[in-house]
Amino acid sequence: MSGETGAGFRLGCVDGRAALNRDGQWVDLAALTGAPELVDVNVALSQVDTVRQAWLECDRRADLPLVTGAVSACVPEPRQVFAVGLNYREHAAEMALAAPVAPMVFTKFASCITAPGSTVRLSGPKVDWEVELVVVIGAGGRDLKPADAWDAVAALTVGQDLSDREVQLRDTPPQFSLGKSFAGYGPLAPVAVGLDAFGNVDDIGLWCGVDGEIRQQGRTSDLFFSVPELVASLSATCELLPGDLIFTGTPAGVGAASGRYLTSGSVLVSGADEIGEFEIRFA
Structure with a gap:
């Protein structure tokens, strides 16, 4: 899977945490935004404008908070x-x-x-x-x-x-x-x-x-x-x-x-x- 920059975020779940895939690396969404509730993928999806802004923020930061571990299904726990x-x-x-x-x-x-x-x-x-x-x-x-x-x-x-x-x-x-x-x-x-x-x-x-x-x-x-x-x-x-x-x-x-x-x-x-x-x- 590639991790292209620009429009269209790429959201997944790594080590149980919502993360953005940028150029093959996983960026911890909660750490990037300072919003601890965004550790949950379903919560992140309810705030899609915040996810879009976080995706763009990745281009402006050199010290991206990365997360490593097991890669889950992109939505590991859907309700329906x-x-x-x-x-x-x-x-x-x-x-x-x-x-x-x-x-x-x-x-x-x-x-x-x-x-x-x-x-x-x-x-x-x-x-x-x-x-x-x-x-x-x-x-x-x-x-x-x-x-x-x-x-x-x-x-x-x-x-x-x-x-x-x-x-x-x-x-x-x-x-x-x-x-x-x-x-x-x-x-x-x-x-x-x-x-x-x-x-x-x-x-x-x-x-x-x-x-x-x-x-x-x-x-x-x-x-x-x-x-x-x-x-x-x-x-x-x-x-x-x-x-x-x-x-x-x-x-x-x-x-x-x-x-x-x-x-x-x-x-x-x-x-x-x-x-x-x-x-x-x-x-």
Whole structure:
């Protein structure tokens, strides 16, 4: 992961502390700002203007307070994790499924979130990859309009909605949440990237590779329901809180479409424009 300067902060969590990734080094956010409450990533996301100013302050200081240690998922403890199924046109086509008339929403339980670089234990023989752009909520709120939805978002990241297809599809109707919430089944990139980094927040490229072979490539312009539409729809029912995550759907190329699944020893690489790549291994 690179740590570019300029617009678009890169926020993560190191040794349990919110930190900014600058040129590969992690800057302790609470120490930089003198605000001890900003040690908590979710609190930092609720004060996104302060995070932006801290990011710019890094250019003006030579004595940056660095933090070292284990790098967590960029949002290690979200309160709510929403996910959306069948939200890419090309994915619906590869699965021979009709276009949804409304967002197909389920939850990934927060205990499935894991750090980049983790080794994840497979729950069965049909565990599938699903690379996804993940929305990181900042201000949040209720009853948001699509036109105001981006104001509720702090940042974007990339993650995997890993899915045990046997568990997901063994019942009628299918039961999504448990099959997608085993330990480690929600890996996230090390950084959540501020919206200013993206040339077009509605057209972001993302990709996924398994054992060196690209399996998924897509762009968020292919979504049935855009990020603003998803944020507005979810906020009509649930209050969106700082640090909440929305997995926005996966493009074409999932294993279920070809009968190919992850195996012990598989290496999964997930990436997105401006965010970068991260790796997960399987046992």
